[in-house]
Amino acid sequence: MAAEIRLDVALVHYPVVNRKNEIIGSAVTNLDLHDIARAGRTFGVNTYWVVTPYRRQQELARQITDHWTEGYGGTANPDRAGALSLIRIQPGLDGVIAAMSEAGGTPPLVIATSADRCTNSMTYAGLQRELKRGTHVLLLFGTAWGLAPELVQKVNAVLPPIQGVGEFNHLSVRSAVSIILDRLLGNREGEYTL
Amino acid sequence: MAAEIRLDVALVHYPVVNRKNEIIGSAVTNLDLHDIARAGRTFGVNTYWVVTPYRRQQELARQITDHWTEGYGGTANPDRAGALSLIRIQPGLDGVIAAMSEAGGTPPLVIATSADRCTNSMTYAGLQRELKRGTHVLLLFGTAWGLAPELVQKVNAVLPPIQGVGEFNHLSVRSAVSIILDRLLGNREGEYTL
Numbered sequence: 101m102a103a104e105i106r107l108d109v110a111l112v113h114y115p116v117v118n119r120k121n122e123i124i125g126s127a128v129t130n131l132d133l134h135d136i137a138r139a140g141r142t143f144g145v146n147t148y149w150v151v152t153p154y155r156r157q158q159e160l161a162r163q164i165t166d167h168w169t170e171g172y173g174g175t176a177n178p179d180r181a182g183a184l185s186l187i188r189i190q191p192g193l194d195g196v197i198a199a200m201s202e203a204g205g206t207p208p209l210v211i212a213t214s215a216d217r218c219t220n221s222m223t224y225a226g227l228q229r230e231l232k233r234g235t236h237v238l239l240l241f242g243t244a245w246g247l248a249p250e251l252v253q254k255v256n257a258v259l260p261p262i263q264g265v266g267e268f269n270h271l272s273v274r275s276a277v278s279i280i281l282d283r284l285l286g287n288r289e290g291e292y293t294l
Numbered sequence: 295m296a297a298e299i300r301l302d303v304a305l306v307h308y309p310v311v312n313r314k315n316e317i318i319g320s321a322v323t324n325l326d327l328h329d330i331a332r333a334g335r336t337f338g339v340n341t342y343w344v345v346t347p348y349r350r351q352q353e354l355a356r357q358i359t360d361h362w363t364e365g366y367g368g369t370a371n372p373d374r375a376g377a378l379s380l381i382r383i384q385p386g387l388d389g390v391i392a393a394m395s396e397a398g399g400t401p402p403l404v405i406a407t408s409a410d411r412c413t414n415s416m417t418y419a420g421l422q423r424e425l426k427r428g429t430h431v432l433l434l435f436g437t438a439w440g441l442a443p444e445l446v447q448k449v450n451a452v453l454p455p456i457q458g459v460g461e462f463n464h465l466s467v468r469s470a471v472s473i474i475l476d477r478l479l480g481n482r483e484g485e486y487t488l
Binding site: 105119131134135138139141142143144177179180182183224262263264265266268269270271272274275276277278279281282283285286287288 | 299313325328329332333335336337338371373374376377418456457458459460462463464465466468469470471472473475476477479480481482
């Protein structure tokens with residue numbers, strides 16, 4: 101690969117939908133921070149953005165992150181510090197895109213993920229090509245029952261849902277992030293041929 | 295695919311190792327049950343074995359599973375019932391292998407996973423071929439810092455570690471299961487070319 105790969109991940113807590121397809125805000129969870137940070141660190145993600153407009157939730161995310169990067173957790177478990185140091189907290193996606201634009205010189209390509217098939221889709225291979233060509237990419241994941249439609253309509257493209265063997269597609273967001281990062285960035289050299 | 299694929303997953307809580315490589319028993323966690331059951335259901339896993347010799351831990355795993363399959367959780371969230379109904383609890387791997395042997399007519403091919411490179415390894419493509427040929431496979435995952443060496447020495451083969459971009463390989467077991475099931479069984483038709 102010639103160009104340096106730059107992929108950021110955002111975990112969105114608002115606006116997302118609930119089971120009835122209503123717009124809600126979801127709660128930050130400890131394990132979403134840890135599991136996604138560990139996967140992000142494994143696959144070379146640049147920044148893991150935790151997006152919530154709620155002040156108390158931002159504080160909670162910051163306390164957890166600080167414990168593992170600057171506090172006792174980081175001393176006891178340096179690997180975990182390396183993972184959680186990827187986390188940045190933002191109230192909304194506008195702030196994420198502004199920060200990425202400033203750091204990268206141009207706005208990122210914003211790609212949503214969804215458990216449903218969307219019209220505006222880009223294949224995994226297509227996104228892999230963009231990454232290898234050096235395009236800065238922001239990959240959005242929704243908590244609860246997924247990203248709000250108003251948000252999905254504004255992105256550049258949407259990745260196809262992860263398909264298993266049947267109709268069931270209720271992966272946790274932690275599993276979805278892990279699988280998608282592996283599909284885009286996993287090193288399968290000598291291990292795997294389709 | 296001609297033959298029916300039969301893959302079982304076992305999450306081992308004993309014997310596993312801690313950070314200092316000492317043999318320990320780990321605790322059952324709610325999210326390991328949920329996330330791995332949801333990934334298992336997505337990718338067509340037959341049974342998700344939760345392996346712990348501790349009575350109280352078996353009871354805890356059973357209470358959580360029952361709540362979501364027979365209790366209120368299953369009524370409120372039927373998708374979750376579909377996932378958690380894959381779970382069976384066993385005190386040790388001998389019981390898992392005996393149950394699989396009885397159900398399948400022959401003992402399963404037992405494959406371990408590890409964050410380290412092992413001599414007795416089988417590629418993802420190799421295991422995929424075994425599955426497509428109809429071989430019954432039991433895939434072992436360790437909690438804490440991974441499966442005890444005494445256990446890894448007894449299996450038929452070990453899958454290579456999941457590699458990202460650097461040396462960091464501290465994925466959660468939930469992420470590792472998700473990625474490995476996707477590598478073996480994910481349907482990438484039209485979405486993905488390496």
